[in-house]
Amino acid sequence: MKAFTQHKGLVAPMDRANVDTDLIIPKQFLKSIKRTGFGPNLFDELRYQDEGQPGQDCSKRPLNPEFALNYPRYQGASVLLARENFGCGSSREHAPWALDDYGFRAIIAPSFADIFFNNCFKNGLLPIVLDETIVDQLFDEMYAEEGYQLTIDLEKQQVVKPNGETIDFEVDAFRKHCLLNGLDDIGLTLEDADDIRTYEAKRREQAPWLFDAVK
Amino acid sequence: MAGQTLYDKLWQDHLVKSREDGTALIYIDRHLIHEVTSPQAFEGLRLAGRKPWRKDSLVATPDHNVPSEAAERAAGVAGIRDEVSRIQVQTLDENCRDFDVVQFGINEPGQGIVHVIGPETGATLPGMTVVCGDSHTSTHGALGALAHGIGTSEVEHVMATQCLIQKKMKNMLVRVDGELGPGVTAKDVVLAIIGKIGTAGGTGYAIEFGGEVMRNMSMEGRMTVCNMAIEAGARAGMVAVDQITLDYVKDKPYAPKGADWDRAVEAWSQLHSDDDAVFDVVVELRGEEIEPQVSWGTSPEMVVGVSAQVPDPATINDATKRAGIERALEYMGLNAGQKITDIKLDRVFIGSCTNSRIEDLRAAAAVAKGQKKADSVKQVLIVPGSQAVKAQAEKEGLHKVFIDAGFEWREPSCSMCLAMNADKLGAGEHCASTSNRNFEGRQGYGGRTHLVSPGMAAAAAIAGRFVDVREMATAQSEGGI
Ligand code: SF4
Numbered sequence A: 001m002k003a004f005t006q007h008k009g010l011v012a013p014m015d016r017a018n019v020d021t022d023l024i025i026p027k028q029f030l031k032s033i034k035r036t037g038f039g040p041n042l043f044d045e046l047r048y049q050d051e052g053q054p055g056q057d058c059s060k061r062p063l064n065p066e067f068a069l070n071y072p073r074y075q076g077a078s079v080l081l082a083r084e085n086f087g088c089g090s091s092r093e094h095a096p097w098a099l100d101d102y103g104f105r106a107i108i109a110p111s112f113a114d115i116f117f118n119n120c121f122k123n124g125l126l127p128i129v130l131d132e133t134i135v136d137q138l139f140d141e142m143y144a145e146e147g148y149q150l151t152i153d154l155e156k157q158q159v160v161k162p163n164g165e166t167i168d169f170e171v172d173a174f175r176k177h178c179l180l181n182g183l184d185d186i187g188l189t190l191e192d193a194d195d196i197r198t199y200e201a202k203r204r205e206q207a208p209w210l211f212d213a214v215k
Numbered sequence B: 001m002a003g004q005t006l007y008d009k010l011w012q013d014h015l016v017k018s019r020e021d022g023t024a025l026i027y028i029d030r031h032l033i034h035e036v037t038s039p040q041a042f043e044g045l046r047l048a049g050r051k052p053w054r055k056d057s058l059v060a061t062p063d064h065n066v067p068s069e070a071a072e073r074a075a076g077v078a079g080i081r082d083e084v085s086r087i088q089v090q091t092l093d094e095n096c097r098d099f100d101v102v103q104f105g106i107n108e109p110g111q112g113i114v115h116v117i118g119p120e121t122g123a124t125l126p127g128m129t130v131v132c133g134d135s136h137t138s139t140h141g142a143l144g145a146l147a148h149g150i151g152t153s154e155v156e157h158v159m160a161t162q163c164l165i166q167k168k169m170k171n172m173l174v175r176v177d178g179e180l181g182p183g184v185t186a187k188d189v190v191l192a193i194i195g196k197i198g199t200a201g202g203t204g205y206a207i208e209f210g211g212e213v214m215r216n217m218s219m220e221g222r223m224t225v226c227n228m229a230i231e232a233g234a235r236a237g238m239v240a241v242d243q244i245t246l247d248y249v250k251d252k253p254y255a256p257k258g259a260d261w262d263r264a265v266e267a268w269s270q271l272h273s274d275d276d277a278v279f280d281v282v283v284e285l286r287g288e289e290i291e292p293q294v295s296w297g298t299s300p301e302m303v304v305g306v307s308a309q310v311p312d313p314a315t316i317n318d319a320t321k322r323a324g325i326e327r328a329l330e331y332m333g334l335n336a337g338q339k340i341t342d343i344k345l346d347r348v349f350i351g352s353c354t355n356s357r358i359e360d361l362r363a364a365a366a367v368a369k370g371q372k373k374a375d376s377v378k379q380v381l382i383v384p385g386s387q388a389v390k391a392q393a394e395k396e397g398l399h400k401v402f403i404d405a406g407f408e409w410r411e412p413s414c415s416m417c418l419a420m421n422a423d424k425l426g427a428g429e430h431c432a433s434t435s436n437r438n439f440e441g442r443q444g445y446g447g448r449t450h451l452v453s454p455g456m457a458a459a460a461a462i463a464g465r466f467v468d469v470r471e472m473a474t475a476q477s478e479g480g481i
Helices: A027-031 A094-102 A114-121 A132-144 A173-181 A185-190 A193-206 B006-013 B039-048 B070-074 B083-099 B114-121 B135-143 B152-161 B186-197 B219-232 B243-249 B258-268 B319-332 B358-368 B387-396 B398-404 B454-463 B469-478
Strands: A006-014 A079-082 A106-109 A126-129 A149-153 A158-160 A166-168 B015-018 B024-027 B030-033 B058-060 B129-132 B146-149 B163-166 B170-177 B205-210 B236-238 B281-286 B293-295 B303-305 B347-350 B379-382 B430-433 B448-451
Touching (some): A006 A132, A027 A094, A079 A132, A079 A149, A106 A132, B006 B205, B030 B114, B030 B152, B039 B083, B114 B135, B135 B146, B152 B163, B170 B186, B186 B281, B205 B219, B347 B358, B358 B387, B387 B398, B430 B454, B454 B469
Parallel strands (some): B129 B146, B170 B205, B347 B379, B430 B448
Antiparallel strands (some): A006 A149
């Protein structure tokens, strides 16, 4: 996994609540058997004026001029500013894959849906929860100032505004450690293989019907 | 010490190791696999030279991409017309072969929507931890299991290690007491719950559904309720084990037999919250206050009773909320204050892991019997959740009732729940759907979904607009059907 330490980038808005995973990446793109290439279809139904199909050359499709990510001022954005319950809906990891492939490294919102939140960390994408009033303020500042950038310092757990002001954020110790070091959790878990085997042997004794039933 | 909740017990039973950083390794008993969220996980195993930790915990089936039309289905995987879908289903076949994973293939008797076949075969059981790369894995919690959706990286993680790295969730109890009125179903109960707590109301919680209404509900009804826990933001929903659970599980093909059954029943008898268990949040509803529900917007929390009206955003103070309602009304092509019963339907979909089990089809057939779909309704799809449900429905003659009513009887698949196969809504079309998500574009680009129970969907198919299924049922019994 890609490590995340510090990132400075242009901020773009996704200014609506309850952005669901179907909106982030519509189902027809889930037919891919790869992990990459979802970026051009991020927010497909909002971004383009036609219905997208997998494998299509998106550079020829009509863009929706009213969708913020299509505004010239947000081109090259890597920090997404969003509203409450971002990423609700399905477990599709294609959602963080699409955000990552588009170029986002961090998402700031007052709240995230659980599965999406968890999936982000597995892909080097940092979801940051900030107080609703702070998010409101960031939206105002971003709208007011073209080229508005934020710096995200994971080590210090801080978002740094252009004027140097800092905002602290919480992040789980384990997730932070993995993200800072770009660690693969499977390798880490397998360090505990003996504990897993011990548990498994005990479980097999207590509940043998859970083993070898489906063959 | 305070007693434990059902979730606390399931967590404790599967705890391999607590780590100092507050995370824990949780052992997974059953891992269900489908074609959409697994290819990248199998590829990850291959790249790392890893093998599944415990093959016998894996059960796979294709459901999302498979065609529902009998003609297209007949030739199996090779017959899937959409090439990208075909490759995905083929990839599942290849991965199951290469890694020696049990798969119920496209037209095999065990095939079906992954959340329908788990409980119906006994592949998912009380007391298990169940995961799947699919958010509606919460369904299996109806058995008294800890079941939740995971992302593809975690699919790979569970295959490689049999464990998940988790943080314990908080406990929420949703109590539905009293009694449901006639014509009011599990679907209405869960929609009413979501309407009350909101789509993020359960975020961070495992929800236990309890109270008299849940205790009296059939297993299939409990599955419908737990299925939609995720629509309230909760990864896991569950119901305590009782006699109804045991009667359901007994004699399922993969359920324990003989002495193992007796031991299992003894172990499962603990699977309920202790009387003195403490929940972080308790939400209460009264069964008799719930009427048949219809969603009007683009989030499952945008739901009202059938006798109500579409809300008026002008009455909402919160700006983000108001904007959300305005946007939803625009997308749905509805007017503020419009009566629900004035909404006309273009298509009707009865199926999905929420409502495609035999009881759902019986409920729809009871309404459709001797009736005809309205001419204005272009299509009514009935898509059984599994081969077993399909066979049972045909044995009971339900398919004839549907066909006589002008409905289409299809093959087991996810179908128009998410429109990954050929079954889709056209732009602007309104659909009465028994599925679980009414998100923009969910059932087809520009499509407009209204979530309802199977009976309500069948009634809408006949009337061409939403009607109160309870009035319909009265009319029918008066008419002597
Ligand atoms: S029926 Fe719908 S919600 Fe259920 S697994 Fe299939 S696509 Fe997902």
